[in-house]
Amino acid sequence: MTFPDPNLDHIFRPRSVAIVGASNDPSRISGRPLRYLKERGYKGKIYPINPTRDVVQGMKAWPSLADLPEAPDVAILAIPSTLIPGVLRDGAVIGLKGAIIMSSGFAEAGEEGAVLQAEITAIAQETGIRILGPNCVGLFSTNINFYGTFTQSIDRDVPPLGGVAVVSQSGAYGGYIAYLASQRGLGINYWVTTGNEADLEVGECIAWLAGRDDVKVIALYLEGVRKGPAFREGLARARAAGKPVIAMKVGRSAAGEKAAQSHTASMAGSDDVYDAIFRDYGVYRATTTEEQLDIAEACLTGPYPVGRKLGILTLSGGVGVQMCDAAEVYGLDVATMPEDAGRKLKKLLPFAAVGNPIDTTAQVMNDMSLLSENIRIVLEEGGYDMIVFFLTTTPAADAYAIPIRDAILKGLRGQKDKLVVLCMGAREEIRKSYREMGFLVYQDADRAVQIAGALTHFGQAFATVPRHAPVPLGRRVEGTGPMSEHAAKKVLASAGVPFLTEVLATTAEEAAKAAKTAGGPVAMKVASPDIQHKTEIGGVALNVATVNVRAAFHRLTHNVAEKAPDATLEGILVAPMAPKGIEVIVGTITDAVFGPVVMFGMGGILVELVPDVTFQPAPFDLDTAREMVARIKAAPLFDGYRGAPKADTEALAQLLSNLSLFAAANAGTLQSIDLNPVLVLEDGKGVVALDAVVERRSA
Amino acid sequence: MTFPDPNLDHIFRPRSVAIVGASNDPSRISGRPLRYLKERGYKGKIYPINPTRDVVQGMKAWPSLADLPEAPDVAILAIPSTLIPGVLRDGAVIGLKGAIIMSSGFAEAGEEGAVLQAEITAIAQETGIRILGPNCVGLFSTNINFYGTFTQSIDRDVPPLGGVAVVSQSGAYGGYIAYLASQRGLGINYWVTTGNEADLEVGECIAWLAGRDDVKVIALYLEGVRKGPAFREGLARARAAGKPVIAMKVGRSAAGEKAAQSHTASMAGSDDVYDAIFRDYGVYRATTTEEQLDIAEACLTGPYPVGRKLGILTLSGGVGVQMCDAAEVYGLDVATMPEDAGRKLKKLLPFAAVGNPIDTTAQVMNDMSLLSENIRIVLEEGGYDMIVFFLTTTPAADAYAIPIRDAILKGLRGQKDKLVVLCMGAREEIRKSYREMGFLVYQDADRAVQIAGALTHFGQAFATVPRHAPVPLGRRVEGTGPMSEHAAKKVLASAGVPFLTEVLATTAEEAAKAAKTAGGPVAMKVASPDIQHKTEIGGVALNVATVNVRAAFHRLTHNVAEKAPDATLEGILVAPMAPKGIEVIVGTITDAVFGPVVMFGMGGILVELVPDVTFQPAPFDLDTAREMVARIKAAPLFDGYRGAPKADTEALAQLLSNLSLFAAANAGTLQSIDLNPVLVLEDGKGVVALDAVVERRSA
Missing domain, CATH: 3.30.470.20 (ATP-grasp fold, B domain)
Structure with missing residues (x-):
């Protein structure tokens, strides 16, 4: 299945926006979007809609969509749920293209709400208006200052411009990571919460974002997908575009799944199936929010190694062991140093451990050129795809901070495609000076290796050529409910499932003949669509010698007549005893x-x-x-x-x-x-x- | 086994210290301890020892230990390894009680070094001088300003006073967490690195620390324990004193184990055995350094829940599901709210989800007393041992930050024994204001639940009454190498291992008699200490009917004579066929x-x-x-x-x-x-x- 390019520009990048139900109180949910749009300098047209006021938050207001001088690209709806269908139909008349419905009171609120939501879905399909929500917190697009959201998480600070896109089914989770991102200076160009997904769902949002040059990586929060094919299409587009998707999929525990179902109206699929889908499309599954954000941030720097060979460098041992353990957890290969390269290292630094981890010892502190040369040898001659370097707290000392950084940079000359992750204890300003030179820098050794593993995960996913799924065979199963074993085997055999040659005997003679053909002791069992537990009624005989087949036939049919007199007996299945396997x-x-x-x-x-x-x-x-x-x-x-x-x-x-x-x-x-x-x-x-x-x- | 109280006061809290090999250059390894002691205001006597200088770093220096006016409690040795035995013997003469040997060149450096280390161990045993190291980075005791270490990690900042003790086999790891602790303001009263452990090892250090009132929690870094019983004794004392031990044990992966062995001279035990030991003593095993420090910090606040029932509260859904998943991982029980308590909550907050997670909805923001009452009902009537509360980014808003905090405090009145962990997005100053009121505060929801799980881990460990190991039975195994199956079974049977009744038959008659006693088909196999793979030489017969036993006896003995003519044949074992199990x-x-x-x-x-x-x-x-x-x-x-x-x-x-x-x-x-x-x-x-x-x- 392939989908047309989803055009959601009028929702994510509208040139004009109406706010239906805009409140004059900028602190209220229905007042916040207008305030954010004004305060943050949205350059498009803004049309507050309020039937009871001429002016809202200092702007001219309009009584209804019908009164507007033009059809806005998108309307934000913050009005009681029951009014929504009417407003959408009004919008359709004037040519409204998109709607962001913040109101709750739909599928999440019980049966009546579900009916209302179905009506909205129908309106979207009839009119072509694309709808985000209902019961969502909206979206924002940082580089056009479009804040079509009431999330309080951006009340004070907004995340800076940057290549991360956030797609969240939960407004609370989405708001939370927007806040954490702004605190750490992680740039988010697009942020969208999908709520009840009456029309637009995560898949189409991902597909649109995958096509944007200003999106480098997608952070996803999922409780349960509603439209499987669209979701897969979105992930396929992201992978084809080389854009990592880092998913927080909740509900993996029994308690979590229960909670997810009570929280939204989503139908959570089995968690194992999600893992399989994620594996197919190279999605990375994060388990903590910090991990999700750390990896998203690292993806903005890259690169994505295609091989798994990790060189571990340390200025001092101990933590090297911890990083070896982490490498195993995160699927990286702490490959031994090739002999030639090892000899060169040993010549350079006689006291160093030159296997892997490579412990340079503090000797390099006296002559930084040794450090540069060490790194050059490891990457060029050691054949490693990446290195993780533990610098202890040495960069914390002013005398060493910049010299070490520059010595590493020098060692990397001509190796720009190799991933280098640093772990060090140092003040934030020093770590920042390293990041500014393109290094990934962490304080926790486990996290440093985890990041290397995550980037390699994507490197390998992007290097994998997607397979074309084969064309399914023709339809063969009709009807409903359970099938009899014989019918099941017959249809499956025709589809290429090998069974033992089994004969349905309706007479003792036929059974004896079948046993003779099988050429050894046979298994016999009653065939009836009405009998599920054959052993319990004496309907199975195993290891029956050829001479005993007739007697066994009579015994089995007798047992059915006695123990399950109402069952339809199709006959007795005769099959060879199972081979060893x-x-x-x-x-x-x-x-x-x-x-x-x-x-x-x-x-x-x-x-x-x-x-x-x-x-x-x-x-x-x-x-x-x-x-x-x-x-x-x-x-x-x-x-x-x-x-x-x-x-x-x-x-x-x-x-x-x-x-x-x-x-x-x-x-x-x-x-x-x-x-x-x-x-x-x-x-x-x-x-x-x-x-x-x-x-x-x-x- | 019980050990006397280890008295290591003269090492951890010396009243006087000699520094043998003290350098006049305060930046050198052999100059740093003196500099640290002077700069940080150590109040005890300091005796720099330097045969070539009268003054070292502005202090009077002494030519040798023998020249000192008193025996110092401890001597720091920063001199070439070969000089160490002599200095120790000099120290013994004047009554030196302890030594901290920073020098390397011992067991970590090869065979000669190992011999030198054995000499040091022998001196410690002969003279009673307790030795830390060699090849260690020393120790520090913050509340007496004793910095007997050359670690550069405290060059600029030192960790503040506080209830954490750090015990590390690796100087690099120890230094690293000291640095991270000082960055985050985590208080460390004692910090010790044990190096090659020629005498003192981690176990005795833990035992001494467990007995100190100024130690509340112990953070441990291990590559491999050298003295099992002393280590267990240390852990037993820590548990008995209610002091959590949080271990980073590295070398769990194959690559890590290899790296650990090359890094130190320690003999790493199997990782599974460490897990078993840790379980026995309630040690928590951390996998990341940040986790280790976060849990250590949380232990300073407590409390330690004894039950596992976790109430999850949120101001908004979504993240509640994530916390359910985390609860399963960290062994907590997201128990359903009792019906009565649920009804009360619903009456209080009609739109809230009152199962568990409990979603208060943003309604409580309009009337904070609802929040207090909600918390009171959950803890008092819900019967939960602890709550984790997700506050979204609401406390980030100045208008809400303090009111929410105080509303939660009000709800907790009379519930001081219950653990409350908060997860919120807010500026550090606001989070700090919460911590100052005794809350544990995290930004990551997974970490918040993990902390609750870790404190419960300790609550349960401390509530467990240690079992007295039973007294082993008398010694019965003598000799070396493999035992014959028959001998093995005999000695094990006498120790209470049930086997099938097996008769060693030396004649066909005896075999037939044994089969008759067994009363059914028997298994027969040749008994010989020289034949390990009986099946391969035709030495086993299964399911032998009573009438065939004699023939089988002859066949088996014939096979031995033919296929293993040199083997000593003790006879043929006759046993009943195995029952089902x-x-x-x-x-x-x-x-x-x-x-x-x-x-x-x-x-x-x-x-x-x-x-x-x-x-x-x-x-x-x-x-x-x-x-x-x-x-x-x-x-x-x-x-x-x-x-x-x-x-x-x-x-x-x-x-x-x-x-x-x-x-x-x-x-x-x-x-x-x-x-x-x-x-x-x-x-x-x-x-x-x-x-x-x-x-x-x-x-």
């Missing part, structure tokens, strides 16, 4: 927001308590399926672990991809598929699903 | 520092890739063993998971405790024990170990 679970779920998602993990009861599973949105190709197989922790089991034969991971990947195509093609009718267990046989012998449960959507 | 692994390792440690986890090959194991230092009692069983993720499997019968966890706990006593009693000769698998049978039927491998220490 590694037990895995494969399945699909249908996420309310993102549609079909394939799950894969290790089988057995333990997996529920110590999960080792991975999710991948469907459909996907064979390469993606191979990555999925390699992703679980138990993956080495497939590669001939402890002398066992290598398993047929290629067949497993094929199964996963096949299932993803099937699930995507049948997304409209399918609820879930469970293949449990699937046996992964020895390499070359394929995989086989022993059981299949297919659940269709309820009517 | 849950497969677990139980074992012991001998940690180089902390001695025997019992491991327990789920069995099977998967456990190596998706580990679910726990460690517990031996010996321990049955209650501790029960906690150990409950600690692994798969624990619900034992409690009748998915309709399976409940397993005999009591017998499992008994096995673990028995094994711990055995391992402790034989710590001198035992290297490791592996019981793999152990089957946990149905409740009341016990456990049974199917195999035992005992490794003794090499000679």
Whole structure:
């Protein structure tokens, strides 16, 4: 699916704005937008609308949208919710293009509000007016001084100009990070809160922002996405444009998910599915607000390393060890120094540790050229993609602050593409003087390595060529509710899921014949759409020798007649006993927001308590399926672990991809598929699903 | 083991100090301690020792320790390493009590240095001089202005007086946090770096600090402990005194462990064992330096909640969800509001969300008494142990800053034992005004919840009555190297490890008789100390029917004669086939520092890739063993998971405790024990170990 370029210029960069319900009191919610626009020097036309006043906050006011001399690009609506549909229709008549609805009383407020919100959505679709909100805090665009918001967080200070864009479903969170950004001098060019998302949602906002040259990085706050395809489109555009998205997605805990649902009207998808979507588009998931802002700030500096090789430098040991630990957590490779480079370093600094971490020792303080040369060797000859350098508190001493900085700069000459992150204790003014020379500077060693990891995360995401999703196979699942095992297996087999050759025998003769064909002991079980728990009614016989098949047939049918007399018996399934293989679970779920998602993990009861599973949105190709197989922790089991034969991971990947195509093609009718267990046989012998449960959507 | 109160007053709080090798140049390493002592107003006697000068930095100098008019409490040694033994012996003659050795060139520098260090250790033991270092950066004691250190991190600013004590094995890390502490105004009364720990190590330092009234919390940096019992004693004293220990233990990654070993001469124990030790003594393990300092600072305020029930309050939603997620990570319980209290809240604030999080909405801004009453109801009637309150950026507005603060204080009247953590965006001066009223204040919501979690961690640790370790059983393992399976089982059985009844048959007749007694199919395997891999030589027969036992006996002995003609054959072990049970692994390792440690986890090959194991230092009692069983993720499997019968966890706990006593009693000769698998049978039927491998220490 591809989308047209979203044109939201009239909302984010309006040339004129009406404020419907503008209050004369500049401290009130309905008075603040006008005050902010006036105070901060918005250059477009401002039309306060107030039927009871000629002048509002010193400006000429108009009684209604219909009375305006022109159609404004956008109208800010701060009036009771029930009046909103009427005002929107008035706006449509004069050619209004966009609306920012701050009022609450919609889907978040119960059923009546939900009806009102649906009406607004319908108006947006009918009239083409794009709507932000309702129940949102608005937006601001710093470089045209457009403050279409009532957030109190910018009452005193506003964030400076800069390449960060903030997209937040929560007005409170958005306001909070706007405040923190202004405190730390982090520049935000665009800031938008999406509220109930009756029309515009995060995805389209991201897509528009991704296309702006004045946006370098996007900080996102999510409780739950409403429109999966638009969200993915937004993320795809951001990645294609090389713009990092740093997401704070809340609701990962059970309590958090409950709280998110009570707080907004959003339908939270499963957190695992979000992780899968984020992975697909290279979104970085932050867990703290400070982390989110630190990474956003670092992205403005860059660069984004494509490789993971980290050189750790220290002026003194100890903290180097801490940084090694951090490197493991953040996915960086503390690769050993190549021998040649190590020898050169040792010649330069005989007392230095030259492995990695590289401990220069304080010797370099006596001759700063040694430091420059050390850095040159590490980057040029050590082959590292980046370095993190722990400078202790040495730069805190006035005598050293600038000489060290310049010695590092000298060592970096001709290495501008390499990432250099510094960790040091020094006064803010000194750290600032380093930042001004293009260094990333942190006081916490863990954070310094985390930043290197985050920038590498984006470097690798941007270097990955997005795969084209394969075309789903034709639709095959009709009807509603559970399918019988036999029907499920039949339709899945036609989609490329291998099962044991299974014969539905309706007579003892047919059963005996099937067993003979199978050529060994067989498993027999009753086939009935009405019987879910076959074992409980004596409906399963395992390891039945060929000579005993007839008797077993009669016993099983007898058991059904006795224990489940009302069940429709389709016959007795006869299948060979399962071969030996590694037990895995494969399945699909249908996420309310993102549609079909394939799950894969290790089988057995333990997996529920110590999960080792991975999710991948469907459909996907064979390469993606191979990555999925390699992703679980138990993956080495497939590669001939402890002398066992290598398993047929290629067949497993094929199964996963096949299932993803099937699930995507049948997304409209399918609820879930469970293949449990699937046996992964020895390499070359394929995989086989022993059981299949297919659940269709309820009517 | 109990230790006498460590008296380190003469090192930490000396009344007089000699500086051997004091330099006239106050910027040099050997000149800085004297400069710091003079500049910062140390009130004790200072004796610079310098054989070539009469005056050093303006003070009278003495040619040697022997020339002093009195024995100083402590001598700081900043002279070449080879001169140190002589100076120490000189000191012993005049009655020197302590020495701080800053010089390097000892165990960290190779074999010769290690020999020199051993000499110093011997001198300490012979003479009773307590030694800090060598290769350390010294220590300081703020409230007597004793700066026996050359760390440059205090060159400009020193941390103020305050209840934090810093104990660091790394001079660089110690110096770094001293600097960060002085920047943030965090008070440090004692700061010590232990270097190579030839005599004094972290444990004794902690023990001494735990006994000081002017120490409220201990921040610890560890690469590897050298003396396990002393370390445990220190932690035990700290806990008994209600003093939190916040540890930064580095080397948890493979690269980090390697780097730690190259950086110091310490022998790093396994990281899992550290986690177990920390758990036993309630030590909090920090992963970032900022976290370590934030928690140390919070501990100075307290209180330490004993329960885990967290009430989350917000002035506006969104961030409440983020805090729910954080609560799960930090082990706090976002318990639902009791109905009665909820009704009262709803009556007070009709638009509020009154579950948990409790969203007061901005309504309280119009009437602050509502806020006070809200807080009173949550704490008094909601039964929460603590609250974390997200105030958005409201306190940033001058009109609200102080009224909100006072409204919260009013709501807390009579609730002084409850922990209240605030998260807000506001200028530093406003946040400071909150801190001055006793609030813990953070800008990051995740950090606010983390702090609540950390203080609760300590509240629970201090409320736990330490268990007395049971007395280990008598010593039973002699000799070195691997034991034969039969011998291993015999000695373990006598220590309370249940095995299947196994008969060592030396004739086919005996084997047949044993099988008859077993009363069903048996397992048979060759018993030989020389054969480790029995299956490979055809030395195992499973599921042997009673009638086939004689033939199997002959086949097995024949296989040994043919495939392993040189092996000593003790006979054939005959045992019943294993009953059904849950497969677990139980074992012991001998940690180089902390001695025997019992491991327990789920069995099977998967456990190596998706580990679910726990460690517990031996010996321990049955209650501790029960906690150990409950600690692994798969624990619900034992409690009748998915309709399976409940397993005999009591017998499992008994096995673990028995094994711990055995391992402790034989710590001198035992290297490791592996019981793999152990089957946990149905409740009341016990456990049974199917195999035992005992490794003794090499000679």
